[in-house]
Amino acid sequence: MSSSSGILGSIQLNSISQHHQIHIPSASHSNSPQPRPLNLPRQDLLDDGRREEFLEICFPLYKASMAGDWENAKDILDKRQELVRFSINRNNETALHVAAYKGNTFFVENLVRLMENEDLELQNSSSNTALCLAAVAGHVKVAEILVNKHKALIDITGCQEKMPLYMAALSGKKAMVKYLYKNSERMTSGFWTDESRGRVLLACVEAELFVFLSDGYDGLVNEGNQAMELLRIIWGHIMKLSKTKIDDMVRGHPDQITDDKYYSSDVLFVAAEMGNTAFIVELIRQYPEQVLALNDNKQSIFHVAVTHRYRGIYSLLHVLGSMKESIIDLEDENGNNMLHLVGILSKTTRSDYLLKDIPGPAAQLITDLAWFKSVCAMLPPSLREKKNKAGIRPRELFNENHKELVARGVEWTKKISSELMVVAALIATISFAACITFVGGYNQDTGKPVFTDNKHLNSILLSNGVSFILASTSIFCFLSIISSHYTETALFRVLFIKLAFAMTFLAESIIFVIAAFSYNFILLFPKKYIQSQYLLTTLSYMVSFLFLYWLIGRQYWFLATIILDDKFLPPKRILF
Missing domain, CATH: 1.25.40.20 (Ankyrin repeat-containing domain)
Structure with missing residues (x-):
């Protein structure tokens, strides 16, 4: 690992909550x-x-x-x-x-x-x-x-x-x-040098030892208070140096001493690549000019955040004020703007942690679609269709790099639809049979159902009827998904919305079937067995809720999240 020399000087701290005295003699590199x-x-x-x-x-x-x-x-x-x-x-x-x-x-x-x-x-x-x-x-x-x-x-x-x-x-x-x-x-x-202190700080950044803030920056973890306070103190004293010395400290040693120097150990960009939002927030508060810093690829920390899909860092753009305009106009050495970077997939591109229960291809594609929409809304119209040096527009680059993900995502969606359609067909069959088969049979004299005058019979018929209609509707939705031939990423979003509606109809049909089942118990059981009625009804609802938990909790709410796009709202806390 390359060292960040001179980041820390002689440090004397009795306690984070007591008087602090930090001496940073210079930004020059001390001899080991x-x-x-x-x-x-x-x-x-x-x-x-x-x-x-x-x-x-x-x-x-x-x-x-x-x-x-x-x-x-x-x-x-x-x-x-x-x-x-x-x-x-x-x-x-x-x-x-x-x-x-x-x-x-x-x-x-x-x-x-x-x-x-x-x-x-x-x-x-x-x-x-x-x-x-x-x-x-x-x-x-x-x-x-x-x-x-x-x-x-x-x-x-x-x-x-x-x-x-x-x-x-x-x-x-x-x-x-x-x-x-x-x-x-x-x-x-005496065994510590500016260089060795700098190495410790850089290692802490890379190991995320200063990451104690949540994505929403709602508060600090107690055990991390001292680490964050130490960071504030260090930067507060570093700020007393000249801008040249501060830039040298943050940038660190070049990897190659030639006409072209590369600085892969730049503390700011190491933190951005690791998704260390707390460290970046504190650094920007102490040294706001760093939001305009560029790495060797002429990318800002926000371009790096988009590449690695770190929304905690990216969302800070919303609270930068006028500096945001200077950042979103930037293009890297290949002519890629921020929207181009959304379309580029790499090994470091990660799926959003909220979608951890969804298979990889679908999760990655859902996340990237939301990223593309969010970044597209932030960029001015002139940049949304601007070509890079290879002559490729952002949407074209996104579609080209996501072809395989779309294919695998469509395959996953159709597989889920096929499995759920079987469940929907069973619910429709049961509810249809229950609609034409009356509880207690028919009166042999009048030909009418025995329990015609019982109010619970109407409830049973209504519940079964609604369940049949909802289950049939979900079957049509699942068939529409299975027979579709979506290839473009924009149309793939429609596929997920259809799946969301189909799952909703199926979930509601199950609820009405259980309701009809419960009314049957109330109708048939004598009043002296009312406790048994409650017990069986409760057990039936528990079984149905287990299925609904899987259906809604693991498969549906992520779709609602994407439709509403509430993941990319600006953070509540401001920087300055």
Whole structure:
């Protein structure tokens, strides 16, 4: 990973809620400390001439360290306590390395009592101390034991000169990052440089360790308050530097030192690619000019958000005021405007999380259709039909790249329609038969139904009749979907609307069938069994609601969401 040098300077924080003092001397790149010589454990028992001794002692100790079996390990160490500083495998790991990575807290707690501080500093072949391995694995309890024994371990680098805190951030271990940051004197010791601090911040952005805001920005998660407050403090002090220095900090090192420089480690665009809305909101509040920043492809963070389908970032456009006009007019190096980007599919393009219960192709297509409509409404008419450098309009690009999704989505829709049509046919058959077959039979003298004068019979006939009509209507809708030949994405939207109506009619027909079923119980059961009537009626409704939950809860409301397009409403909270 490329580093963002100089983003953080010397930081002194007693508590987020108390007085803060942050000193950022300059944006220049600090020189990294010279790598320390590798501090390996003793390797006496790894010699080929002592193979039998290795198998007799080291191998059992290794197995005990892996399993957290302190009793067996103690039996071995009681005989030869010097083994705590010996390599017990070919990776030059001590028993502490192995147990720390596995998170065997009880084992580590007892083992460190037999070790000196120098023993805890031993490194394996990858230069990692036991604390480094615990940091990567996220075992906070193990880290607490090691740091309480020898606090200097926090400042001993591991693989590729990475601090344990940095390694925890790279691994996305939030609890470990919080613990090590608190105990590292807020990264102010002499072992920390501007570059290493910058790396930690960038790693936190990439691991989404600062993402504690919801998509609607309704509030902060409690445990994230300190992290967000820290970010505000850092940026508040960075803002005191010159614009050139701030831009250098945000942009980071170039990937290639040639005539053309590429900055893939730009903190702002890393956050945009990860969908880190909270970080971007805070940065824009502190440094509003960054909304106009462009990456190497001449795209703004909002163009990146459209490419990756992050509506939390994209929706910020609604609250930028006049700056929005400058952003929506931008075109990238290929002449693509924001609407072109909606039509481009890539591996990083994701389906909306609200549609997680819908199969992939349909979810992606539904999401992209909503995105296209939303972005199209925001752009001026002149850009909606503007060609890129390849001579392709946005709609043409969208249709071309979504052909396969349309085909797969139509296939999924027709499959669902076929399955539901079977259910609708069964409901129609049952309700039709119930309409012409009267409860209790006919009076042999008059030829009329026995329960003609009973008010519940009319309710039964009405419920069955309405159910038959609704089920028949849904069958016609499903047949219309199955026999359709939609290929264009615009017509595919009509297909989903038809499916929504068909599902609605089917759901209502089931409700009326259950109603007729309930009236039958009331009509036939004697009054003394009224409790049985209520019980059977309740059970019948419960069964029907299970089906309706699947039908409506998982298949219907996503269509209503797309029809209403309420997913792309502006956020309630303003930036400034």
